[in-house]
Amino acid sequence: MSALIELAGVTKVFHEGQHNALVALCDVDLALEAGRITVLQGPSGSGKSTLLSVLGCLARPTSGRVRVAGEVVSNLPEAFLADVRRRTFGFVFQQFHLIGGLSARTNVMLPAYPTGRTHSEIARRAAELLGQLGLEKLTDARVEWLSGGEQQRVAIARALINDPRVVIADEPTANLDSALSAEFLGILAGLRDEGRTVIMSSHDPRVCEAAVVDRVVRLLDGKVEA
Amino acid sequence: MRAWINRQSLLVDYTLSALARHGGRNLGLFVVYSGIVFVLASTMLFTDALRREARLLLAHSPEVLLQKLKAGRHAYLTREDLESLGQVRGVSRVEGRRWGYFYDPVAGANYTLMAPGVDPPDRGRIDVGDGVARARGLAVGDTLSLRSAAGGLFVLVVGRVFSAESSLVAADLVLMHPTDWEAFFQLPGDVFTDAAFTVDNPQEVRNVARKIGERLPEARVILREELLRTYASLFDWREGILLALAGIAAAAFAILAWNKASGLSADERREIGILKAIGWDTRAVLTMKMWEGALISGGAFAVGFLAAWVHVFHLEAALIVPVLEGWSVLYPRFVLTPAVDAVSLLTLGLLTVLPYTLATLVPAWRAAVTDPDQMMRGTE
Amino acid sequence: MIFQKSVLALLFASAAGALGALAAGPHALAVWRHWDLETGRARQLRLERRSSLVSTGMSLLLVVQAVTLLLFVFNADRMASQFVGAMCAVGTLQVDGFGFPALIARIAVFFGSGIWLAMNAVDGRCRDYPLTRPKSLLLLALIPLLALACGLELAYFRGLRPEVITSCCGSLFSSGSPAVTGDLAAWPVERAMPVTFVVLGGAACLSAWVARHGRGGLALGMAGLLAFVVALAGVVAFVSLYVYEDPRHHCPFCLLKAEYGYRGYAFYVALFAATAAALGAGALAPFAGRGRSPASAARLQSATRALGGVALGGFLLVLLMTAWQITASGLTLFPHG
Ligand SMILES: Nc1ncnc2c1ncn2[C@@H]1O[C@H](COP(=O)(O)OP(=O)(O)OP(=O)(O)O)[C@@H](O)[C@H]1O
Numbered sequence: 001m002s003a004l005i006e007l008a009g010v011t012k013v014f015h016e017g018q019h020n021a022l023v024a025l026c027d028v029d030l031a032l033e034a035g036r037i038t039v040l041q042g043p044s045g046s047g048k049s050t051l052l053s054v055l056g057c058l059a060r061p062t063s064g065r066v067r068v069a070g071e072v073v074s075n076l077p078e079a080f081l082a083d084v085r086r087r088t089f090g091f092v093f094q095q096f097h098l099i100g101g102l103s104a105r106t107n108v109m110l111p112a113y114p115t116g117r118t119h120s121e122i123a124r125r126a127a128e129l130l131g132q133l134g135l136e137k138l139t140d141a142r143v144e145w146l147s148g149g150e151q152q153r154v155a156i157a158r159a160l161i162n163d164p165r166v167v168i169a170d171e172p173t174a175n176l177d178s179a180l181s182a183e184f185l186g187i188l189a190g191l192r193d194e195g196r197t198v199i200m201s202s203h204d205p206r207v208c209e210a211a212v213v214d215r216v217v218r219l220l221d222g223k224v225e226a
Numbered sequence: 227m228r229a230w231i232n233r234q235s236l237l238v239d240y241t242l243s244a245l246a247r248h249g250g251r252n253l254g255l256f257v258v259y260s261g262i263v264f265v266l267a268s269t270m271l272f273t274d275a276l277r278r279e280a281r282l283l284l285a286h287s288p289e290v291l292l293q294k295l296k297a298g299r300h301a302y303l304t305r306e307d308l309e310s311l312g313q314v315r316g317v318s319r320v321e322g323r324r325w326g327y328f329y330d331p332v333a334g335a336n337y338t339l340m341a342p343g344v345d346p347p348d349r350g351r352i353d354v355g356d357g358v359a360r361a362r363g364l365a366v367g368d369t370l371s372l373r374s375a376a377g378g379l380f381v382l383v384v385g386r387v388f389s390a391e392s393s394l395v396a397a398d399l400v401l402m403h404p405t406d407w408e409a410f411f412q413l414p415g416d417v418f419t420d421a422a423f424t425v426d427n428p429q430e431v432r433n434v435a436r437k438i439g440e441r442l443p444e445a446r447v448i449l450r451e452e453l454l455r456t457y458a459s460l461f462d463w464r465e466g467i468l469l470a471l472a473g474i475a476a477a478a479f480a481i482l483a484w485n486k487a488s489g490l491s492a493d494e495r496r497e498i499g500i501l502k503a504i505g506w507d508t509r510a511v512l513t514m515k516m517w518e519g520a521l522i523s524g525g526a527f528a529v530g531f532l533a534a535w536v537h538v539f540h541l542e543a544a545l546i547v548p549v550l551e552g553w554s555v556l557y558p559r560f561v562l563t564p565a566v567d568a569v570s571l572l573t574l575g576l577l578t579v580l581p582y583t584l585a586t587l588v589p590a591w592r593a594a595v596t597d598p599d600q601m602m603r604g605t606e
Numbered sequence: 607m608i609f610q611k612s613v614l615a616l617l618f619a620s621a622a623g624a625l626g627a628l629a630a631g632p633h634a635l636a637v638w639r640h641w642d643l644e645t646g647r648a649r650q651l652r653l654e655r656r657s658s659l660v661s662t663g664m665s666l667l668l669v670v671q672a673v674t675l676l677l678f679v680f681n682a683d684r685m686a687s688q689f690v691g692a693m694c695a696v697g698t699l700q701v702d703g704f705g706f707p708a709l710i711a712r713i714a715v716f717f718g719s720g721i722w723l724a725m726n727a728v729d730g731r732c733r734d735y736p737l738t739r740p741k742s743l744l745l746l747a748l749i750p751l752l753a754l755a756c757g758l759e760l761a762y763f764r765g766l767r768p769e770v771i772t773s774c775c776g777s778l779f780s781s782g783s784p785a786v787t788g789d790l791a792a793w794p795v796e797r798a799m800p801v802t803f804v805v806l807g808g809a810a811c812l813s814a815w816v817a818r819h820g821r822g823g824l825a826l827g828m829a830g831l832l833a834f835v836v837a838l839a840g841v842v843a844f845v846s847l848y849v850y851e852d853p854r855h856h857c858p859f860c861l862l863k864a865e866y867g868y869r870g871y872a873f874y875v876a877l878f879a880a881t882a883a884a885l886g887a888g889a890l891a892p893f894a895g896r897g898r899s900p901a902s903a904a905r906l907q908s909a910t911r912a913l914g915g916v917a918l919g920g921f922l923l924v925l926l927m928t929a930w931q932i933t934a935s936g937l938t939l940f941p942h943g
């Protein structure tokens with residue numbers, strides 16, 4: 001069976017052609033199967049976040065080829081890359097990155113704004129997702145009033161609003177205590193059981209060794225360790 | 227198409243909420259913007275209305291006017307002159323007109339005293355334009371005493387005050403009986419200040435005017451179309467100066483807008499970064515920013531234009547009259563008929579909305595191309 | 607007469623267009639030389655980013671150029687009251703030697719902008735941006751055109767002096783005039799009318815075919831251009847006569863006056879829009895076939911179809927208006943017809 005996401009010879013150079021050029025990813029070959037929870041592990045600066053943004057269509061590789069569901073995306077211009085990204089990926093960031101001053105529901109709805117769906121359709125789906133994550137009472141609360149754990153669940157709901165096949169999480173447990181981390185892993189397991197693929201980065205050994213994790217990929221200095 | 231509409235409406239939705247959250251920053255800009263639109267729109271509405279007024283006025287004036295000159299100075303026409311001029315081919319009617327200027331020291335203003343050929347007021351009575359009425363506090367039935375240049379005192383009863391609705395120029399008019407007029411200016415009964423000609427065939431006006439000029443070589447012939455043109459260019463010129471000044475203000479404003487738009491707050495920058503990271507593309511952010519510009523400029527345009535409308539048509543353009551109208555000592559209290567045409571609106575839009583949009587485009591684009599992966603970078 | 611509001615606005619708009627295109631020039635050149643979507647190198651990413659600015663900015667400026675053509679003509683018509691001898695836009699345009707050249711340059715800018723806007727719109731919808739390079743080449747070509755139009759306009763407005771006695775449509779559009787306009791006015795109605803109807807009808811049929819099949823853009827482009835020229839000639843030769851109900855008044859500009867209910871604007875807007883759409887379809891044609899991705903090919907085809915539809919609508923309107931003009935007019939040129 002072919003992989004959901006395939007990287008072949010992917011290199012990412014920052015500040016290319018300048019004196020401070022930095023090779024963040026070097027000739028990475030990687031295949032990620034659908035329906036699994038994969039963890040990227042590696043020390044700080046090893047390129048985990050960079051790899052997540054390349055395979056999540058947030059950034060284009062400097063060279064090499066990225067395929068998502070069989071489709072080459074590494075040569076897509078930004079507008080279409082964003083389109084693939086919206087349809088395929090949902091993101092959960094370490095800092096949650098919610099927009100203050102807006103309600104939880106509006107925050108969840110935002111990724112769907114450019115898709116052309118109607119407001120009521122998106123709002124309904126957002127309420128549904130917040131309900132599933134146990135936040136039905138807080139849909140209209142402004143996000144800055146929520147606790148850290150609640151904020152993260154809002155961020156997860158937001159990642160799911162466009163019904164993505166893949167959920168990408170960068171260091172999702174770094175800001176959580178161990179109880180919340182365990183809860184978070186439980187939610188991820190639920191997502192996997194719905195048939196979604198989960199890819200996350202972490203240098204937390206408790207996460208890498210957790211029972212729900214299917215696969216761990218180790219990174220060092222921009223290279224994947226065998 | 228449906229999807230496009232949904233998308234735009236959601237982007238507008240977001241823009242409105244963003245303006246509500248960070249709008250304070252734009253408030254000063256909005257005020258300056260509305261102010262510029264106000265000045266430009268006031269100028270345009272006012273001069274447009276004046277032009278229209280002058281056109282209406284001149285529409286009733288004769289096609290050709292003749293003033294007799296002697297040694298280069300104004301001289302009176304005699305009845306024989308009129309009879310001879312009436313024989314010019316193409317002229318269907320000649321009318322000798324009698325009028326003169328009078329400086330009224332009480333009001334400190336100039337009046338035009340006129341003895342109409344048809345339907346004049348009775349002896350001892352006058353009809354006055356409402357500028358005169360206002361300057362001397364006159365109502366129908368009041369008396370107006372004028373001391374003529376020769377020293378005689380004339381006490382005249384106001385029979386009628388004509389409304390300012392009709393025109394700008396009639397405000398300083400005083401109509402009187404021909405005999406009163408002759409006595410006031412101490413002129414004989416058969417002299418005329420100038421002659422008005424009616425020409426039936428508009429194509430022939432120029433030719434007729436030339437022939438009239440040949441009859442009385444030492445005379446000045448004035449064509450209505452030339453008057454129209456003079457009025458038009460007079461207004462145009464003054465309007466142009468004001469507009470050029472406003473244009474400089476607009477340029478300064480564009481710089482201000484650029485500055486404001488580039489100086490995104492840290493919060494806004496972060497918001498845009500988040501939007502990009504969660505799936506918005508450059509185009510969506512750019513569109514959102516353009517909507518923001520459109521809402522600001524549309525709002526400022528509407529506010530400025532409405533204020534200008536009220537200013538010009540309800541407050542008598544009090545703020546710009548001193549600049550635009552320099553030829554009359556007696557400020558007529560005139561009520562301009564409210565009107566606006568598409569060209570003026572389009573012009574105003576080109577001169578205000580376009581510079582603003584262009585000035586904010588580059589900063590908006592800078593914000594829109596924020597790297598979406600920046601949100602992945604540890605501490606942001 | 608620079609100090610007039612519509613003159614200032616027109617000059618500002620065309621200067622903005624020319625300067626904007628000039629500023630975009632280096633980028634267009636870089637795109638032409640280095641554009642390569644296959645890489646994710648820094649330069650390519652920079653080009654792509656800049657492209658989003660250039661395409662938004664130029665779209666805005668070129669739409670403004672199209673609108674100002676209308677304002678330009680409207681302004682000429684209105685200023686006629688300020689010149690001795692001018693009765694309509696022709697009089698104003700003839701006050702100095704730059705009026706008609708400026709108008710022609712504006713028209714060229716209009717069509718150039720239309721083609722660029724069509725290419726830009728299609729390009730943004732295709733994943734492989736198949737028109738980005740040709741589009742920047744066109745932009746490079748538009749720079750001198752925009753600059754020329756701006757310069758001519760400036761010269762024209764500077765030359766508008768109120769003391770000039772100008773001549774109007776009566777002399778320019780009469781069969782006695784030595785200029786090409788005279789020949790057009792002398793074109794016999796019994797020949798001009800069938801030719802105009804056949805050419806316009808042919809263009810409409812071709813548009814319909816293109817609108818259905820999404821092919822044949824090149825032919826439509828050429829037919830559109832021909833129809834444009836013939837329609838303008840037809841206006842001078844006979845449409846004008848029916849409008850004014852005067853067998854000697856051939857002016858194509860008096861149509862724009864309020865006396866005739868501004869019907870000229872409806873007629874010309876339809877004709878110009880149809881022609882621009884036809885030219886746009888023509889400009890897309892060379893890129894339809896060659897080994898593009900199937901998705902892009904489909905996009906190009908549907909864009910060609912849409913442009914064909916616009917052209918069809920425009921030419922039909924022009925035909926209908928012309929026919930209506932003839933039947934509704936009080937003038938009969940063919941007593942037994
Ligand atoms: N936009 C950028 N510009 C320049 N250098 C960058 C950029 N993004 C990442 N880098 C560099 O690339 C290297 C890899 O960074 P990356 O963020 O992928 O590491 P990481 O494994 O996620 O580290 P951490 O565990 O600290 O999050 C680092 O040296 C980083 O400084």
Ligand SMILES: [Mg+2]
Pocket residue numbers: 048049050170171602603604
């Ligand atoms: Mg990281």
